[in-house]
Amino acid sequence: MSHPYRDLPPAAFWRTAVSDINPLETTDLWTPRHDLKPDDQVVTFGSCFAQHISRALRRHGFSWLDCEPxxxxxxxxLRSRFNYGVFSARTGNIYSAKALLQWVQWSLGQATPPDEAWERKxxxxxxxxxxxxxxxxxxxxxxxxxxxxxxxxxxxxIRESDVFVFTLGLTESWENIAGGYTYATCPGTNAGTFDPDSHVFRNYTCAEVQDHLEQALTLIRAENPKVRILLTVSPVPLTATAAGKHVVVSTTYSKSVLRAVAGAVSDAWDHVDYFPSYEIITAPSFRGMFYDPNMRTVAGRGVDFVMSHFMAGVSGTAPGTAPDVTEGAAKPAAPPPDRAPAGALDEPDDIKCEEQILEAFARH
Amino acid sequence: MSKICILGNSHLGALAQSEAGAKAFEAAGHDVVYWGAAGTLFPKITYKDGRLISPAPSRSRIISGGRYGHLDLDDFDTLLVYGGSVPLSNAAARIAARMTTLAPLSGAFRTAALNEQIALWWQDRPAGALMQAMIDAHPEKRYIFTPDPLMARNDAYLARISDPVLLRQVLDAMYMHCQTWCDTRGIGFYRQNEHTLAEGRLTTHPSFSTNSVKMEKGEAHPDEDFVHMNGSYGDVVMADLLTLVQSPEQAVRAAG
Known part of the structure:
Protein backbone atom coordinates (compact mmCIF):
# COMPACT_ATOMS: atom_id res chain seq x y z
CA MET A 1 0.00 0.00 0.00
CA SER A 2 1.37 3.41 -0.92
CA HIS A 3 1.18 6.41 1.41
CA PRO A 4 3.03 9.69 1.88
CA TYR A 5 5.34 8.41 4.61
CA ARG A 6 6.71 5.50 2.63
CA ASP A 7 9.48 7.33 0.82
CA LEU A 8 10.35 9.99 3.33
CA PRO A 9 14.03 10.43 4.22
CA PRO A 10 15.46 9.38 7.61
CA ALA A 11 15.38 12.99 8.82
CA ALA A 12 11.59 12.86 8.73
CA PHE A 13 11.37 10.14 11.39
CA TRP A 14 12.16 10.65 15.06
CA ARG A 15 13.74 7.23 15.49
CA THR A 16 16.18 7.49 12.62
CA ALA A 17 16.79 11.23 12.98
CA VAL A 18 16.99 11.40 16.78
CA SER A 19 16.59 8.26 18.91
CA ASP A 20 19.08 6.06 17.13
CA ILE A 21 21.90 8.54 16.83
CA ASN A 22 24.25 10.58 18.95
CA PRO A 23 22.57 13.99 19.15
CA LEU A 24 25.82 15.68 18.25
CA GLU A 25 25.77 13.77 14.98
CA THR A 26 22.37 15.11 13.99
CA THR A 27 22.36 16.13 10.35
CA ASP A 28 20.05 17.64 7.75
CA LEU A 29 18.56 20.12 10.18
CA TRP A 30 18.40 22.85 7.57
CA THR A 31 18.38 22.98 3.81
CA PRO A 32 18.53 26.60 2.67
CA ARG A 33 15.81 27.72 0.36
CA HIS A 34 18.26 30.02 -1.44
CA ASP A 35 21.94 29.70 -2.15
CA LEU A 36 24.22 31.93 -0.15
CA LYS A 37 27.22 32.87 -2.24
CA PRO A 38 30.41 34.19 -0.65
CA ASP A 39 29.99 37.54 -2.34
CA ASP A 40 26.36 37.98 -1.32
CA GLN A 41 26.04 41.02 0.88
CA VAL A 42 24.54 39.84 4.17
CA VAL A 43 23.21 42.12 6.90
CA THR A 44 22.25 40.92 10.36
CA PHE A 45 19.90 42.40 12.93
CA GLY A 46 17.78 41.22 15.80
CA SER A 47 18.21 39.94 19.33
CA CYS A 48 21.46 39.01 21.03
CA PHE A 49 21.74 35.65 19.31
CA ALA A 50 21.87 37.30 15.88
CA GLN A 51 25.40 38.43 16.66
CA HIS A 52 26.61 34.84 16.38
CA ILE A 53 25.43 34.64 12.79
CA SER A 54 27.40 37.69 11.70
CA ARG A 55 30.51 36.34 13.39
CA ALA A 56 30.14 32.94 11.79
CA LEU A 57 29.66 34.51 8.39
CA ARG A 58 32.78 36.61 8.78
CA ARG A 59 34.79 33.71 10.10
CA HIS A 60 33.86 31.57 7.12
CA GLY A 61 34.64 34.18 4.53
CA PHE A 62 31.18 35.40 3.67
CA SER A 63 30.50 39.05 2.95
CA TRP A 64 28.94 40.57 6.02
CA LEU A 65 28.05 44.14 5.24
CA ASP A 66 28.86 46.76 7.87
CA CYS A 67 27.16 50.01 6.91
CA GLU A 68 28.19 51.84 10.09
CA PRO A 69 31.76 50.78 10.81
CA LEU A 78 37.08 49.92 21.18
CA ARG A 79 34.68 49.47 18.28
CA SER A 80 32.95 46.70 20.17
CA ARG A 81 32.70 48.74 23.37
CA PHE A 82 30.83 51.37 21.42
CA ASN A 83 28.79 48.72 19.58
CA TYR A 84 30.27 49.21 16.14
CA GLY A 85 30.47 46.04 14.10
CA VAL A 86 27.96 44.23 16.29
CA PHE A 87 25.13 44.51 13.80
CA SER A 88 25.23 45.84 10.25
CA ALA A 89 24.14 49.22 11.55
CA ARG A 90 24.46 50.49 15.09
CA THR A 91 20.93 49.63 16.13
CA GLY A 92 21.76 47.56 19.17
CA ASN A 93 19.52 44.59 19.73
CA ILE A 94 16.15 44.69 17.98
CA TYR A 95 14.12 42.31 20.09
CA SER A 96 10.63 42.49 18.63
CA ALA A 97 9.07 42.52 15.19
CA LYS A 98 7.46 45.84 16.03
CA ALA A 99 10.84 47.35 16.82
CA LEU A 100 12.10 46.09 13.46
CA LEU A 101 9.12 47.70 11.76
CA GLN A 102 9.93 51.00 13.46
CA TRP A 103 13.54 50.93 12.32
CA VAL A 104 12.44 50.15 8.76
CA GLN A 105 9.78 52.87 8.70
CA TRP A 106 12.03 55.50 10.24
CA SER A 107 15.02 54.72 8.05
CA LEU A 108 12.98 54.77 4.85
CA GLY A 109 11.20 57.98 5.77
CA GLN A 110 7.84 56.26 6.18
CA ALA A 111 7.50 57.64 9.70
CA THR A 112 9.26 60.16 11.88
CA PRO A 113 11.15 58.81 14.88
CA PRO A 114 10.33 60.43 18.23
CA ASP A 115 12.83 62.89 19.63
CA GLU A 116 12.47 61.38 23.10
CA ALA A 117 15.74 61.10 25.05
CA TRP A 118 16.37 59.33 28.33
CA GLU A 119 18.53 61.16 30.85
CA ARG A 120 20.56 59.71 33.71
CA LYS A 121 23.14 61.57 35.75
CA ILE A 158 18.09 47.55 3.25
CA ARG A 159 19.08 48.90 -0.15
CA GLU A 160 22.46 47.22 -0.58
CA SER A 161 21.97 43.78 0.96
CA ASP A 162 21.35 40.51 -0.82
CA VAL A 163 20.34 38.73 2.36
CA PHE A 164 18.65 40.35 5.37
CA VAL A 165 19.00 38.17 8.47
CA PHE A 166 16.68 38.91 11.37
CA THR A 167 16.56 37.05 14.68
CA LEU A 168 13.28 37.33 16.57
CA GLY A 169 13.81 37.59 20.31
CA LEU A 170 10.84 38.73 22.38
CA THR A 171 7.12 39.30 22.31
CA GLU A 172 7.11 41.34 25.53
CA SER A 173 7.65 45.03 25.10
CA TRP A 174 7.05 48.43 26.62
CA GLU A 175 5.34 51.08 24.56
CA ASN A 176 4.75 54.77 24.75
CA ILE A 177 0.99 55.14 25.08
CA ALA A 178 0.66 58.47 23.30
CA GLY A 179 3.12 57.75 20.52
CA GLY A 180 2.35 54.08 20.07
CA TYR A 181 6.02 53.24 19.62
CA THR A 182 7.93 50.49 21.36
CA TYR A 183 11.12 50.91 23.36
CA ALA A 184 14.14 48.66 23.35
CA THR A 185 13.89 48.18 27.11
CA CYS A 186 11.53 49.23 29.84
CA PRO A 187 11.91 52.94 30.69
CA GLY A 188 13.68 53.36 34.01
CA THR A 189 15.87 50.26 33.68
CA ASN A 190 18.85 51.26 31.52
CA ALA A 191 17.92 54.93 31.82
CA GLY A 192 14.91 57.19 31.65
CA THR A 193 12.01 57.29 34.09
CA PHE A 194 9.12 54.88 34.19
CA ASP A 195 5.74 56.62 34.16
CA PRO A 196 2.66 54.38 34.39
CA ASP A 197 0.60 57.08 32.72
CA SER A 198 2.91 57.17 29.70
CA HIS A 199 4.28 53.67 29.42
CA VAL A 200 2.36 50.46 28.93
CA PHE A 201 3.36 46.82 28.85
CA ARG A 202 2.54 44.81 25.73
CA ASN A 203 2.83 41.12 25.12
CA TYR A 204 2.21 40.83 21.42
CA THR A 205 -0.06 38.16 20.06
CA CYS A 206 0.77 35.87 17.22
CA ALA A 207 -1.36 37.96 14.86
CA GLU A 208 0.33 41.19 15.97
CA VAL A 209 3.83 39.82 15.56
CA GLN A 210 3.01 38.45 12.14
CA ASP A 211 1.49 41.77 11.12
CA HIS A 212 4.53 43.72 12.33
CA LEU A 213 6.94 41.35 10.62
CA GLU A 214 5.06 41.25 7.34
CA GLN A 215 4.77 45.03 7.26
CA ALA A 216 8.50 45.33 7.83
CA LEU A 217 9.39 42.75 5.21
CA THR A 218 7.01 44.29 2.70
CA LEU A 219 8.71 47.66 3.09
CA ILE A 220 12.15 46.08 2.83
CA ARG A 221 11.21 44.22 -0.34
CA ALA A 222 9.60 47.28 -1.84
CA GLU A 223 12.84 49.16 -1.35
CA ASN A 224 15.04 46.26 -2.48
CA PRO A 225 13.13 43.68 -4.54
CA LYS A 226 16.11 41.34 -4.86
CA VAL A 227 16.78 40.93 -1.14
CA ARG A 228 16.16 37.56 0.47
CA ILE A 229 15.14 37.29 4.10
CA LEU A 230 16.48 34.78 6.59
CA LEU A 231 14.57 34.53 9.86
CA THR A 232 15.75 32.88 13.04
CA VAL A 233 14.37 32.72 16.56
CA SER A 234 16.64 33.25 19.51
CA PRO A 235 16.85 30.20 21.79
CA VAL A 236 17.73 32.44 24.75
CA PRO A 237 14.92 32.49 27.35
CA LEU A 238 13.57 35.73 28.78
CA THR A 239 15.63 37.38 31.48
CA ALA A 240 12.45 38.61 33.14
CA THR A 241 8.77 38.80 32.36
CA ALA A 242 6.25 41.50 33.17
CA ALA A 243 3.32 39.35 32.06
CA GLY A 244 2.41 38.24 35.58
CA LYS A 245 3.35 34.64 34.89
CA HIS A 246 6.28 32.41 35.72
CA VAL A 247 9.21 33.32 33.51
CA VAL A 248 9.27 29.77 32.13
CA VAL A 249 5.64 30.07 31.08
CA SER A 250 6.24 33.49 29.54
CA THR A 251 9.30 32.22 27.72
CA THR A 252 7.35 29.37 26.22
CA TYR A 253 4.61 31.76 25.08
CA SER A 254 7.09 34.21 23.59
CA LYS A 255 9.18 31.66 21.77
CA SER A 256 6.13 29.75 20.57
CA VAL A 257 4.65 32.87 19.04
CA LEU A 258 7.91 33.89 17.40
CA ARG A 259 8.56 30.40 16.08
CA ALA A 260 5.04 30.12 14.73
CA VAL A 261 5.26 33.48 12.99
CA ALA A 262 8.67 32.73 11.53
CA GLY A 263 7.32 29.45 10.19
CA ALA A 264 4.16 30.98 8.83
CA VAL A 265 5.97 33.81 7.07
CA SER A 266 8.73 31.63 5.66
CA ASP A 267 6.22 29.07 4.45
CA ALA A 268 4.10 31.70 2.76
CA TRP A 269 6.77 33.99 1.28
CA ASP A 270 9.08 32.56 -1.37
CA HIS A 271 11.93 34.93 -0.61
CA VAL A 272 11.88 34.20 3.14
CA ASP A 273 13.74 31.31 4.72
CA TYR A 274 13.90 30.10 8.32
CA PHE A 275 17.03 28.77 10.00
CA PRO A 276 16.24 26.55 13.05
CA SER A 277 18.73 27.93 15.59
CA TYR A 278 15.95 27.78 18.17
CA GLU A 279 15.33 24.08 17.63
CA ILE A 280 18.99 23.18 17.54
CA ILE A 281 19.45 24.49 21.08
CA THR A 282 16.08 23.69 22.64
CA ALA A 283 15.03 20.39 21.11
CA PRO A 284 14.63 17.63 23.74
CA SER A 285 17.13 15.48 21.93
CA PHE A 286 19.84 17.92 22.97
CA ARG A 287 18.83 17.64 26.63
CA GLY A 288 19.64 21.27 27.39
CA MET A 289 23.32 20.47 26.99
CA PHE A 290 24.07 23.71 25.17
CA TYR A 291 22.98 26.04 27.94
CA ASP A 292 25.23 27.52 30.57
CA PRO A 293 24.49 26.47 34.17
CA ASN A 294 21.97 29.31 34.44
CA MET A 295 19.98 27.47 31.74
CA ARG A 296 19.46 30.76 29.92
CA THR A 297 22.58 31.81 28.11
CA VAL A 298 23.87 29.56 25.39
CA ALA A 299 27.37 28.20 25.96
CA GLY A 300 30.07 28.59 23.38
CA ARG A 301 29.82 24.94 22.37
CA GLY A 302 26.12 25.47 21.67
CA VAL A 303 26.81 28.49 19.54
CA ASP A 304 29.46 26.53 17.67
CA PHE A 305 27.05 23.67 17.15
CA VAL A 306 24.33 25.96 15.80
CA MET A 307 26.73 27.77 13.55
CA SER A 308 28.23 24.52 12.26
CA HIS A 309 24.75 23.58 11.05
CA PHE A 310 24.27 27.03 9.57
CA MET A 311 27.53 26.82 7.67
CA ALA A 312 26.83 23.23 6.69
CA GLY A 313 23.56 24.38 5.19
CA VAL A 314 24.96 27.28 3.21
CA SER A 315 28.05 25.39 2.07
CA GLY A 316 26.37 22.05 1.42
CA THR A 317 28.80 20.18 3.65
CA ALA A 318 28.48 18.11 6.80
CA PRO A 319 28.25 20.10 10.07
CA GLY A 320 31.63 21.19 11.33
CA THR A 321 33.43 20.77 8.03
CA ALA A 322 32.88 24.19 6.47
CA PRO A 323 36.21 25.98 6.04
CA ASP A 324 37.12 28.49 8.74
CA VAL A 325 38.99 31.31 7.06
CA THR A 326 39.18 33.52 10.17
CA GLU A 327 40.15 36.47 8.10
CA GLY A 328 36.86 37.82 6.96
CA ALA A 329 36.44 41.03 8.85
CA ALA A 330 33.28 42.81 7.98
CA LYS A 331 32.97 44.00 4.44
CA PRO A 332 32.63 47.69 5.00
CA ALA A 333 30.47 49.97 2.99
CA ALA A 334 33.19 52.54 3.68
CA PRO A 335 36.91 52.19 2.84
CA PRO A 336 38.42 48.84 3.88
CA PRO A 337 39.25 48.77 7.59
CA ASP A 338 42.51 47.57 9.03
CA ARG A 339 41.41 45.64 12.04
CA ALA A 340 41.87 42.48 14.00
CA PRO A 341 40.47 39.19 12.71
CA ALA A 342 36.88 38.62 13.59
CA GLY A 343 37.92 35.61 15.61
CA ALA A 344 39.53 37.88 18.13
CA LEU A 345 36.09 38.80 19.39
CA ASP A 346 34.43 35.48 19.09
CA GLU A 347 34.02 34.75 22.77
CA PRO A 348 30.35 34.19 23.60
CA ASP A 349 30.68 36.51 26.59
CA ASP A 350 31.16 39.42 24.22
CA ILE A 351 27.56 39.21 23.12
CA LYS A 352 25.68 42.44 23.78
CA CYS A 353 22.32 42.04 25.42
CA GLU A 354 20.46 45.02 26.83
CA GLU A 355 17.72 42.76 28.16
CA GLN A 356 20.13 41.38 30.74
CA ILE A 357 19.88 44.65 32.63
CA LEU A 358 16.54 43.38 33.93
CA GLU A 359 18.36 40.74 35.95
CA ALA A 360 19.69 43.48 38.18
CA PHE A 361 16.16 44.25 39.27
CA ALA A 362 15.44 40.81 40.69
CA ARG A 363 14.87 41.14 44.44
CA HIS A 364 16.40 37.81 45.37
CA MET B 1 78.56 67.30 43.86
CA SER B 2 75.69 65.44 42.23
CA LYS B 3 76.17 63.79 38.87
CA ILE B 4 73.57 64.21 36.20
CA CYS B 5 73.42 62.52 32.84
CA ILE B 6 71.32 64.16 30.18
CA LEU B 7 70.82 61.42 27.65
CA GLY B 8 69.04 61.64 24.39
CA ASN B 9 69.29 62.05 20.67
CA SER B 10 70.26 64.88 18.33
CA HIS B 11 68.26 67.40 20.35
CA LEU B 12 71.02 67.37 22.94
CA GLY B 13 72.86 69.76 20.63
CA ALA B 14 70.69 72.67 21.75
CA LEU B 15 71.45 72.05 25.39
CA ALA B 16 75.16 71.58 24.75
CA GLN B 17 75.19 74.99 23.06
CA SER B 18 73.88 76.67 26.17
CA GLU B 19 76.88 78.13 27.93
CA ALA B 20 74.67 79.85 30.46
CA GLY B 21 73.01 76.57 31.23
CA ALA B 22 76.27 74.77 31.75
CA LYS B 23 77.53 77.47 34.09
CA ALA B 24 74.31 77.48 36.10
CA PHE B 25 74.42 73.74 36.63
CA GLU B 26 78.05 73.90 37.63
CA ALA B 27 77.43 76.76 40.01
CA ALA B 28 74.66 74.78 41.62
CA GLY B 29 77.04 71.89 42.24
CA HIS B 30 75.98 69.54 39.46
CA ASP B 31 78.35 67.70 37.16
CA VAL B 32 76.50 67.29 33.87
CA VAL B 33 77.37 64.66 31.27
CA TYR B 34 75.66 64.45 27.88
CA TRP B 35 75.31 61.02 26.37
CA GLY B 36 73.25 59.32 23.70
CA ALA B 37 72.94 58.52 20.04
CA ALA B 38 71.49 60.52 17.19
CA GLY B 39 68.69 59.70 14.79
CA THR B 40 67.91 56.08 14.16
CA LEU B 41 70.64 54.97 16.54
CA PHE B 42 68.85 56.16 19.66
CA PRO B 43 66.15 53.45 19.55
CA LYS B 44 68.95 50.88 19.47
CA ILE B 45 70.26 51.83 22.89
CA THR B 46 69.64 49.00 25.31
CA TYR B 47 70.00 48.40 29.02
CA LYS B 48 72.15 45.57 30.30
CA ASP B 49 73.74 44.87 33.67
CA GLY B 50 73.73 48.41 34.98
CA ARG B 51 74.77 50.03 31.71
CA LEU B 52 73.16 51.63 28.74
CA ILE B 53 74.69 49.99 25.72
CA SER B 54 75.25 52.30 22.80
CA PRO B 55 74.89 50.98 19.24
CA ALA B 56 77.74 53.34 18.31
CA PRO B 57 79.99 53.71 21.37
CA SER B 58 82.60 55.78 19.61
CA ARG B 59 80.01 58.38 18.69
CA SER B 60 78.46 58.26 22.13
CA ARG B 61 81.92 58.88 23.56
CA ILE B 62 82.23 62.04 21.45
CA ILE B 63 78.89 63.28 22.76
CA SER B 64 80.00 62.72 26.35
CA GLY B 65 83.23 64.59 25.90
CA GLY B 66 85.28 61.41 25.74
CA ARG B 67 83.93 59.97 28.98
CA TYR B 68 81.42 57.22 28.07
CA GLY B 69 81.06 54.85 25.15
CA HIS B 70 78.51 52.88 27.12
CA LEU B 71 76.91 54.55 30.11
CA ASP B 72 77.48 53.25 33.63
CA LEU B 73 74.32 54.23 35.47
CA ASP B 74 75.95 53.84 38.87
CA ASP B 75 78.01 56.93 38.09
CA PHE B 76 74.92 59.15 38.22
CA ASP B 77 72.40 60.39 40.73
CA THR B 78 69.98 61.75 38.16
CA LEU B 79 69.17 60.52 34.67
CA LEU B 80 67.42 63.00 32.45
CA VAL B 81 66.02 61.62 29.20
CA TYR B 82 65.84 64.54 26.82
CA GLY B 83 63.91 64.00 23.59
CA GLY B 84 64.43 60.32 23.39
CA SER B 85 62.92 59.95 19.96
CA VAL B 86 59.54 61.14 21.15
CA PRO B 87 58.70 63.61 18.39
CA LEU B 88 55.26 65.01 18.97
CA SER B 89 54.67 67.26 15.97
CA ASN B 90 54.37 64.74 13.15
CA ALA B 91 52.61 62.16 15.29
CA ALA B 92 50.11 64.76 16.47
CA ALA B 93 49.45 65.89 12.90
CA ARG B 94 48.87 62.31 11.82
CA ILE B 95 46.53 61.57 14.71
CA ALA B 96 44.66 64.85 14.22
CA ALA B 97 44.12 64.03 10.56
CA ARG B 98 42.60 60.71 11.56
CA MET B 99 40.47 62.32 14.23
CA THR B 100 38.90 64.71 11.73
CA THR B 101 37.25 61.69 10.10
CA LEU B 102 35.45 61.00 13.38
CA ALA B 103 33.84 64.42 13.57
CA PRO B 104 30.27 63.10 13.15
CA LEU B 105 30.66 60.51 15.91
CA SER B 106 30.00 60.98 19.60
CA GLY B 107 32.39 62.93 21.77
CA ALA B 108 32.90 59.93 24.03
CA PHE B 109 33.94 57.76 21.12
CA ARG B 110 36.25 60.44 19.74
CA THR B 111 37.90 60.82 23.13
CA ALA B 112 38.32 57.08 23.50
CA ALA B 113 39.72 56.83 19.98
CA LEU B 114 42.15 59.68 20.63
CA ASN B 115 43.37 58.11 23.84
CA GLU B 116 43.83 54.80 22.09
CA GLN B 117 45.78 56.37 19.25
CA ILE B 118 48.07 58.13 21.70
CA ALA B 119 48.55 54.97 23.75
CA LEU B 120 49.53 53.07 20.61
CA TRP B 121 51.91 55.83 19.60
CA TRP B 122 53.56 55.88 23.02
CA GLN B 123 53.78 52.11 23.08
CA ASP B 124 56.12 52.29 20.08
CA ARG B 125 58.39 54.94 21.59
CA PRO B 126 61.76 53.42 22.55
CA ALA B 127 62.25 55.96 25.32
CA GLY B 128 59.46 54.41 27.34
CA ALA B 129 60.95 50.94 27.30
CA LEU B 130 64.41 52.32 28.04
CA MET B 131 63.22 54.34 31.02
CA GLN B 132 61.24 51.38 32.31
CA ALA B 133 64.32 49.16 32.15
CA MET B 134 66.41 51.74 34.00
CA ILE B 135 63.86 52.40 36.70
CA ASP B 136 63.24 48.70 37.25
CA ALA B 137 66.96 48.08 37.77
CA HIS B 138 67.79 51.31 39.60
CA PRO B 139 64.71 52.59 41.40
CA GLU B 140 66.84 54.62 43.80
CA LYS B 141 67.89 57.10 41.13
CA ARG B 142 66.07 60.19 40.06
CA TYR B 143 64.58 60.30 36.58
CA ILE B 144 63.27 63.16 34.48
CA PHE B 145 61.83 62.94 31.01
CA THR B 146 60.92 65.39 28.31
CA PRO B 147 59.76 64.70 24.74
CA ASP B 148 61.35 66.28 21.67
CA PRO B 149 60.57 69.98 21.21
CA LEU B 150 57.75 70.78 18.86
CA MET B 151 58.78 71.45 15.29
CA ALA B 152 59.65 75.07 14.57
CA ARG B 153 56.98 76.99 12.68
CA ASN B 154 57.20 76.40 8.94
CA ASP B 155 54.81 76.57 6.02
CA ALA B 156 55.12 72.92 5.00
CA TYR B 157 54.04 71.69 8.41
CA LEU B 158 51.24 74.19 8.84
CA ALA B 159 49.91 73.28 5.40
CA ARG B 160 49.20 69.81 6.75
CA ILE B 161 47.04 71.18 9.53
CA SER B 162 43.38 71.54 8.64
CA ASP B 163 42.14 72.07 12.19
CA PRO B 164 44.58 73.91 14.47
CA VAL B 165 42.27 73.66 17.47
CA LEU B 166 42.07 69.90 17.10
CA LEU B 167 45.84 69.67 16.70
CA ARG B 168 46.31 71.60 19.93
CA GLN B 169 43.90 69.23 21.68
CA VAL B 170 45.84 66.27 20.37
CA LEU B 171 49.13 67.76 21.52
CA ASP B 172 47.73 68.47 24.97
CA ALA B 173 46.43 64.92 25.18
CA MET B 174 49.83 63.55 24.16
CA TYR B 175 51.60 65.62 26.81
CA MET B 176 49.04 64.46 29.35
CA HIS B 177 49.60 60.83 28.39
CA CYS B 178 53.36 61.19 28.78
CA GLN B 179 52.97 62.99 32.09
CA THR B 180 50.60 60.38 33.48
CA TRP B 181 52.97 57.63 32.40
CA CYS B 182 55.80 59.40 34.20
CA ASP B 183 53.73 60.19 37.29
CA THR B 184 52.83 56.57 37.84
CA ARG B 185 56.53 55.69 37.86
CA GLY B 186 57.80 58.58 39.94
CA ILE B 187 59.51 60.12 36.94
CA GLY B 188 59.62 63.91 36.72
CA PHE B 189 58.11 65.28 33.54
CA TYR B 190 59.11 68.43 31.71
CA ARG B 191 56.78 69.93 29.15
CA GLN B 192 58.06 72.41 26.61
CA ASN B 193 58.14 75.95 27.96
CA GLU B 194 55.16 77.98 26.71
CA HIS B 195 57.42 80.97 26.09
CA THR B 196 59.24 79.06 23.38
CA LEU B 197 56.07 78.39 21.39
CA ALA B 198 54.94 80.29 18.32
CA GLU B 199 51.54 81.92 18.07
CA GLY B 200 48.84 79.29 18.19
CA ARG B 201 50.98 77.07 20.42
CA LEU B 202 51.27 74.45 17.68
CA THR B 203 54.95 74.90 16.91
CA THR B 204 58.16 76.26 18.39
CA HIS B 205 58.91 79.89 17.60
CA PRO B 206 61.30 79.93 14.62
CA SER B 207 63.78 82.14 16.45
CA PHE B 208 64.65 79.11 18.56
CA SER B 209 65.51 77.02 15.52
CA THR B 210 67.81 79.20 13.46
CA ASN B 211 71.51 78.34 13.59
CA SER B 212 71.02 75.04 15.36
CA VAL B 213 74.05 72.73 15.36
CA LYS B 214 74.59 69.01 15.15
CA MET B 215 75.29 67.27 18.42
CA GLU B 216 78.43 65.39 17.47
CA LYS B 217 80.29 67.62 15.07
CA GLY B 218 79.08 71.05 16.01
CA GLU B 219 78.19 71.74 12.37
CA ALA B 220 75.16 73.83 11.54
CA HIS B 221 71.96 72.13 10.50
CA PRO B 222 70.67 73.22 7.08
CA ASP B 223 68.40 76.26 6.99
CA GLU B 224 65.37 74.16 6.17
CA ASP B 225 65.82 72.14 9.37
CA PHE B 226 62.86 72.94 11.60
CA VAL B 227 63.32 70.02 13.95
CA HIS B 228 66.42 71.01 15.91
CA MET B 229 66.72 73.96 18.24
CA ASN B 230 69.55 76.38 18.98
CA GLY B 231 71.47 77.60 22.01
CA SER B 232 68.79 80.14 22.93
CA TYR B 233 66.35 77.33 23.24
CA GLY B 234 68.97 75.42 25.22
CA ASP B 235 69.21 78.36 27.65
CA VAL B 236 65.47 78.20 28.36
CA VAL B 237 65.44 74.45 28.79
CA MET B 238 68.55 74.29 30.94
CA ALA B 239 67.17 76.93 33.27
CA ASP B 240 63.93 74.98 33.60
CA LEU B 241 65.70 71.69 34.07
CA LEU B 242 67.90 73.15 36.78
CA THR B 243 64.78 74.28 38.59
CA LEU B 244 63.36 70.81 38.25
CA VAL B 245 66.56 69.09 39.37
CA GLN B 246 66.86 71.35 42.40
CA SER B 247 63.26 70.79 43.49
CA PRO B 248 63.19 68.78 46.71
CA GLU B 249 60.85 66.14 45.32
CA GLN B 250 60.06 64.74 41.93
CA ALA B 251 58.22 67.39 39.98
CA VAL B 252 54.67 66.29 39.42
CA ARG B 253 53.89 68.71 36.67
CA ALA B 254 55.66 70.47 33.89
CA ALA B 255 58.04 73.22 34.79
CA GLY B 256 57.41 74.92 31.49
Missing part, protein backbone atom coordinates in the same frame (compact mmCIF):
# COMPACT_ATOMS: atom_id res chain seq x y z
CA UNK A 70 32.60 53.82 12.91
CA UNK A 71 36.34 54.17 12.41
CA UNK A 72 38.70 51.99 10.46
CA UNK A 73 41.79 52.79 12.51
CA UNK A 74 40.68 52.01 16.05
CA UNK A 75 40.91 48.62 17.74
CA UNK A 76 38.21 46.00 17.55
CA UNK A 77 37.92 46.22 21.33
CA UNK A 122 23.57 64.22 33.10
CA UNK A 123 24.08 61.78 30.25
CA UNK A 124 21.58 61.03 27.50
CA UNK A 125 20.45 57.65 26.24
CA UNK A 126 18.55 56.58 23.14
CA UNK A 127 15.27 54.85 24.12
CA UNK A 128 15.59 52.67 21.02
CA UNK A 129 19.18 51.58 21.65
CA UNK A 130 19.88 52.55 25.26
CA UNK A 131 23.17 50.69 25.62
CA UNK A 132 24.69 51.82 22.35
CA UNK A 133 27.03 54.32 24.07
CA UNK A 134 28.66 52.82 27.15
CA UNK A 135 28.25 56.00 29.19
CA UNK A 136 25.51 57.72 27.25
CA UNK A 137 25.69 60.77 25.03
CA UNK A 138 26.76 64.24 26.10
CA UNK A 139 23.48 65.80 25.01
CA UNK A 140 20.13 64.93 23.53
CA UNK A 141 21.21 66.59 20.31
CA UNK A 142 24.29 64.37 20.08
CA UNK A 143 22.13 61.33 20.71
CA UNK A 144 19.66 62.30 18.00
CA UNK A 145 22.45 63.03 15.51
CA UNK A 146 23.95 59.63 16.23
CA UNK A 147 20.58 57.94 15.76
CA UNK A 148 20.17 59.65 12.40
CA UNK A 149 23.53 58.22 11.31
CA UNK A 150 22.27 54.78 12.28
CA UNK A 151 18.99 55.31 10.43
CA UNK A 152 20.93 56.30 7.32
CA UNK A 153 23.12 53.22 7.70
CA UNK A 154 20.08 51.01 8.28
CA UNK A 155 18.52 52.31 5.06
CA UNK A 156 21.73 51.45 3.22
CA UNK A 157 21.57 47.96 4.69
Missing amino acids: GADFVSEA GRYYDPFRPAIEPDGFASAAEMLASRQQTLDAFARC
